[in-house]
Amino acid sequence: MNNNTGDDHQMPNPAWIDGKTCDLSEATVRLEDRAYFFGDGIYEAIRVYSKNPFYLQAHLDRLHRSADAINLKLPYSDEEISSACSDLIRLSGYDEAYIYMQVSRGVAPREHSFPKNAKPSMSIYVREIPSAMIEQVARPAACITVPDERWMNCYIKSVNLLPNCLARQQAVEAGASEAILYRPGGVVTEGTRSNIFAVIGGEVRTHPESNLILSGITRRIILDIIASLRIPCREEAFTLEELPSASEVWVTSTISELQPVAGINGSAVKGNLPGEYAKAVKAEFKKEVDSVRA
Template sequence: MPRISYVNGHYTRHSQAGVHIEDRGYQFADGVYEVIVVVEGRMVDADLHFARLERSLREIRMEMPFGVDVFRLKVAELLRLNHLRNASLYIQVSRGVAPRNHQIPDEIQPAVVMTVRPLAVPKREWVKDGVSIITVPDIRWKRPDIKSVSLLPNILAKDVAVRDGVYEAWQVDNKGMVTEGTSTNAWIVEGRSVITYPPENAILNGVTRLALMKIAAEAKIKVEERPFSVEEAKGADEAFLTSSTAFLIPIVDIDGNRVGNGEPGPVSRTLLEGYYSHLWSSDA
């Protein structure tokens, strides 16, 4: 069965899908994206994802190419054509096609690409035993809150992590504070409090991050939105990372330093159980 993708109003074989060579997303990274988990045919936290997509577009002076209801219909058809019920959905909206020029054209049609693939859940050993991470300087632009397709600093940092044999790299600003991972939000635990960077321009306000804050409140776990240093993270009781596709993965080692007792802790486990319930809930 061929894989089917969506490109600018057409459903086409993935192997034959393509965009124009002068698409500004291709030439300038002039576009934004979302990744949404689909469970039993239902987009998890869809309202939050589409709200963030609309915000990202607004921040780069674009509008939604069509309404959320139309998006939902197109996604449903894409899932049907690919015979998928549990999937990872990628949506990309670029400014569109125009002769290469830094100036934004007055009249231009946005380009929309959507792909789906079978949902890959985090490996059992990552969740059960935890993972190791490293820290690297945060060299990104000053608007990571926009979910831009411009991810070169992120992929370079991720490549360093992979070459070092660890799962992720936490990015550190010039004040020594951890902002976020290359594709994940960063959290530490002190007692019954979880700490994560505030939703300012320095981080992407992750949808899983938002869901987890609600889960923490229901479990009577305090949430502190404030910066934390690398040294504070190394001395924390627990640490973990979150994203739409990673869910929640405990961290047991930072830069070769054991976190807590070197095993996933009780707060991380409680939040993970709550997130699994949220993920498979029809209300998500």
């Protein structure tokens, strides 16, 4: 149950912009910010359980990888960012929340090439996870399949998310909750904001790390759990053609953790919900979450 009524609660949704704290409703960005003009920025979303960020360092490591990939120097150290996150969580008073952080190349007159003197800018805020979202991810997901029309650098967690938004809107209009993206040849890459796993022939499969997917933090945790449980698994892409033979399909992400998929394009995924492997992995995932709650 989310709770923002703690004694230390001062701001429902505190935001931090380059070292200054304010309420999210008052936080503003400059019109000439390059993230606004060009999507020239990167981001992370981190889950908070019982006031504790989950796998914060893994998210910061990925932020560094994204920054390096676009030649952006992060303006703050990991220690400064972690400390800002702790302050925001305390200020919010929320137990269950998420942290959003974004780094932009900075403010400069509109010119595509990098500005010489722009200073990268970082913003962070904490928000409660809407109960509707918690309820939605607690239910099995309905998915549709949509061509993956994104660029070839999907390992960068860039704020350029228009193709993801368009595909997800298609899912919503079809009464589904996620779009499973595929490249030519029917190769399933990932979801619009999740990674996708399938159990095919008794073996768990998911697209390997590459430029075609975002290397999900949840994906990694789940792969480690699968290895510890000695469940057969291969980081090898599967195709749309193989999907109907899957006995389980999962959506994984920071927000949805492991969400079993009930149907794809209106056809039910065969097998029980949650499937045998999903149940075992979810139980171990819960232990991991409980360890940060302690």
